[in-house]
Structure formats: C-alpha cells, structure tokens
Amino acid sequence: xLKHPDLRLRRxxxxxxxxxxxxxxxxxxxxxxxxxxxxxxxxIRDEIEPMPGCYHTSIDRLGEEIDExxxxxxxxxxLFGLPPEKxxxxxxxxxxxxIIQEAxxxxxxxxxxxxxxxxxxxxxxxxxGHCGVIDGDRIDNDATLELLARSALTQVQAGAxxxxxxxxxxxxxxxxxxxxxxxxxDDTPIMGYAAKYASSFxxxxxxxxxxxxxxxxxxxxxxxxxxxxxxxxxxxxxxxxGADIVMVKPxxxxxxxxxxARERYDYPLAAYNVSGEYSxxxxxxxxxxxxxxxxxxxxxxxxxxxxxDIIISYHAKEVARWLRGQE
Numbered sequence: 001x002l003k004h005p006d007l008r009l010r011r012x013x014x015x016x017x018x019x020x021x022x023x024x025x026x027x028x029x030x031x032x033x034x035x036x037x038x039x040x041x042x043x044i045r046d047e048i049e050p051m052p053g054c055y056h057t058s059i060d061r062l063g064e065e066i067d068e069x070x071x072x073x074x075x076x077x078x079l080f081g082l083p084p085e086k087x088x089x090x091x092x093x094x095x096x097x098x099i100i101q102e103a104x105x106x107x108x109x110x111x112x113x114x115x116x117x118x119x120x121x122x123x124x125x126x127x128x129g130h131c132g133v134i135d136g137d138r139i140d141n142d143a144t145l146e147l148l149a150r151s152a153l154t155q156v157q158a159g160a161x162x163x164x165x166x167x168x169x170x171x172x173x174x175x176x177x178x179x180x181x182x183x184x185x186d187d188t189p190i191m192g193y194a195a196k197y198a199s200s201f202x203x204x205x206x207x208x209x210x211x212x213x214x215x216x217x218x219x220x221x222x223x224x225x226x227x228x229x230x231x232x233x234x235x236x237x238x239x240x241x242g243a244d245i246v247m248v249k250p251x252x253x254x255x256x257x258x259x260x261a262r263e264r265y266d267y268p269l270a271a272y273n274v275s276g277e278y279s280x281x282x283x284x285x286x287x288x289x290x291x292x293x294x295x296x297x298x299x300x301x302x303x304x305x306x307x308x309d310i311i312i313s314y315h316a317k318e319v320a321r322w323l324r325g326q327e
Contacts, residue, residue, distance in 0.1 A: 025305040027297070028323060029073040032316035033117065033270070036065060036077050037208050038103040040084040050204035051275055052282050054314050056082065059103050066111050072320035076115035078164065078312060079103055080209050083125055089133055090122030094150035101158035108159040117191065118155035120148050120165040120176065123211040131167035131221065139221055144169050149179035156185050164247075166193040168221045170237075177242035191270060192243035195231035195257055198222035201250045201276030208275065231257045232264060239267060245310065250274040252299060255306040262307025271308035273300065278314040293322055 012022050037048065037056050044058035045065075057065055069077060081099035083092035092098045104116050122144065123131045132144030144167065152163040163180075165172040173192045180188050199222075206212040223230060231254075235246050246265065248258045249272035258271050281299070285292035296315050303311050313319070 025301055027300050027304055027311075027319070029316070029320040030075055031304065031309070031311055032074050032320070033076045033078050033310060033312040034069055034074050034316040035080065035312060035314060037080050037082065038062065038099055039082040040099055048204070048208045050207055050279050051314060052286070053318065054208065054278075056208070059099070059106050062103060062106055063110055066107055066114065068317065070111050070114055072317055072324075074316050074320055076117055076162075077107070078117045078119060079160075080119050081124055082210055086125055086127040088127055090125035090147065092125040093120075093122050094147055094154050096154045096157065098154065101154050104155060104158040104160050115161045116159065117162040117164050118152070118160040120152045120155070120163050120172075121167040122147060122151075123167070124209045132169055139169075141169050141171070141221075145171055145175040148172050149175045152176040152190075153179050153183060153185075156180060156188050157183075160188075162189045162191055164191040164193060166196060168193065168196050168223070171241065173238050173241035173243045189244035190242060191245040191247060192238035192241075193249055193272075194235040194238040194243065194246040195254075195261070196222055196247070196249045197225050197254065199225060199250050199253075199274070199276070201253070201274045204275035204279045225253070228257055228260065232260065235261055235265060239265065244268070245270055247272060247312075248308075250277060251303045251308070251311070252277045255302060258303065258306040258308055268309050269307055270310040270312060271303045271306075273303065273311055273313035273315065275314065281315075297322070 012018055039056040039058055041058045042060055044056060045061045046056045048054045048056060079100050083099050100118055107114060107116050121131050128134055130139055132139040148165055148167060155163055163176060165176055173190055176190060238246050245268040247270040248254055248261060251271040251273045262269055281292060281296055284290045296319065300311060
C-alpha cells in the first residue's frame with residue numbers, strides 16, 4: 001500500500017458537494033418495484049393496519065394509486081390479489097377473469113407504459129393458505145406446477161409484462177417458461193423468487209394478503225434461514241430453467257446472500273424489502289424511537305450496496321417523493 005505523508009480521507013467528506021461527487025452507491029425511483037394489494041369489492045381503499053401507507057384497493061379505485069406511481073417515476077408494480085372466494089386448488093389464481101387478470105387489464109388501459117408484474121402463487125387463493133396443491137399433509141410439487149403455469153399464462157394474456165413465480169416449487173420457472181413459449185409469449189420475462197426463505201418477516205404480508213397457512217408452515221418448501229450455500233443452488237436452478245431476473249427474499253437479514261449472488265451470477269438481481277422489514281421501521285418511527293427517512297434510505301442503500309439492481313419495496317412511493325424533495 002502506498003504511503004502518504006498526510007492521509008486525510010475526511011477531505012472527501014467535508015462538504016456536501018464532494019460527498020455527493022464520490023458517493024459509490026445511489027438509489028432512485030428507477031430501482032423500485034412497488035407491490036400492491038388488489039381486493040374484490042367496490043370503492044375500497046382501506047389502509048392495511050400493520051403496514052401503514054399501504055392499502056387494499058378495489059379495481060375501481062386503482063386509478064388513484066396508479067396515477068401516483070406513474071407521476072413519481074416508479075417504473076413497475078407487482079400485483080397481489082385478494083379474490084372473493086377461495087378453494088382447495090386456488091382456482092382464482094388462473095381464472096382468466098380473476099382479480100389479478102382484471103386488475104392488469106385496468107392498469108394497462110390507464111397506464112400502458114407502466115410495467116405490470118404478476119405474482120404467481122396460489123397462497124392468496126387457497127382456502128388452506130399454502131402455496132400449492134395439498135396431498136394429505138404435504139404439498140404436491142408437480143401437481144402445483146401445472147396450476148402455476150396456467151396462472152402465469154392467464155396473467156400474460158391479460159397484459160402482464162412479466163411474471164414472478166413465488167411458490168418455491170421445484171421446476172416452477174421451467175414449467176412457466178415452457179407454457180409461455182408454447183403460446184407465443186417467448187419474449188415475456190420471468191423474475192424468479194429464487195432464494196425465498198421461510199422467514200418470520202412475512203407476518204404483515206400474510207395479514208394483508210389473507211394468506212396465513214391454516215395448518216403447518218411453509219418450511220418444507222421455502223428455504224431454511226440458516227442456509228447460504230443452498231441459496232446459490234436455488235439461484236443457479238432458476239437461471240438454468242430460464243429466469244431472466246433472480247431474487248433474494250427477504251433483504252435486510254440476507255445481505256450476505258445478496259452479496260454472494262451478485263459476485264457469483266452476472267444476472268439482474270432483485271431484493272425484496274418485505275413487509276416485516278417495512279412494518280418495523282414504521283412502528284419504531286411512530287413510537288418516536290427512530291427518524292424514519294434517514295433509516296429507510298440507509299437500509300435501502302445497504303441493499304443496493306450489497307448488489308441488488310432492483311428493490312421491491314413498500315417504501316417505494318415515499319422514497320421517490322423524498323428523492324424529489326417533496327417531503
């Protein structure tokens with residue numbers, strides 16, 4: 001290492017313009033995907049109690065939310081649906097007239113340039129709350145694949161620009177890729193929930209999506225939080241099956257996984273800043289224990305610094321406003 005007679009690294013921190021000039025990691029609205037919860041019914045825009053600032057929105061009220069997202073320069077939304085009825089095989093997920101399919105058509109009519117991503121899973125649509133078809137007391141992986149592929153196809157036929165399989169069934173990306181290609185949608189990208197952990201950070205989401213399992217848990221198909229090497233195998237598998245973007249979920253407690261994935265794979269990498277991470281910041285801020293804006297920006301910057309190209313975050317709208325100096 002070269003020796004300097006008077007090494008003063010603080011010279012690059014003294015004034016704001018210099019700090020901005022040498023900043024290594026930046027975030028902007030273009031990095032974000034904003035998750036939304038679309039519910040059945042009419043004239044509904046109800047705040048989700050454990051996720052302040054996020055809403056259950058009926059299709060007839062989607063325009064308000066979409067106009068705001070577009071105005072803030074957020075390029076994409078990720079849709080989750082709350083159907084009017086549920087059953088054992090999650091038929092609402094692949095119904096061509098299902099809630100996500102109808103919401104997609106509505107959004108594309110209002111904002112054709114906004115990228116719509118459909119979450120592909122069964123948990124919001126099954127009466128048992130699991131992400132696949134039940135066979136006794138276990139999930140039938142292969143029977144679930146066909147339904148996931150049908151769900152993805154109907155979403156794309158409704159106008160979705162991308163699909164994001166999240167059920168953690170082995171072979172889900174391949175099944176979807178083959179189905180989309182067979183129907184002429186070979187240009188539609190897939191964002192794989194490649195390394196999705198069986199995390200305790202999903203609690204608020206399960207309230208928001210009404211998707212809490214009615215028995216057992218999801219540890220037989222979501223990843224063990226103790227495993228890092230297994231995450232690399234999951235990511236490699238999704239890439240081999242045809243994923244165009246891979247994801248690590250959650251983000252805050254898995255920055256080491258994001259970093260290793262960035263170093264190992266030259267693929268677009270997403271991090272999901274999940275509901276529990278969001279809710280903790282909101283709760284601590286409301287209690288007066290933290291300053292919400294700098295904490296949020298610091299956490300999201302850490303995700304980008306670890307290597308995430310894309311951040312799926314419920315903070316997206318407020319951060320976009322902060323970056324514009326609107327709040």
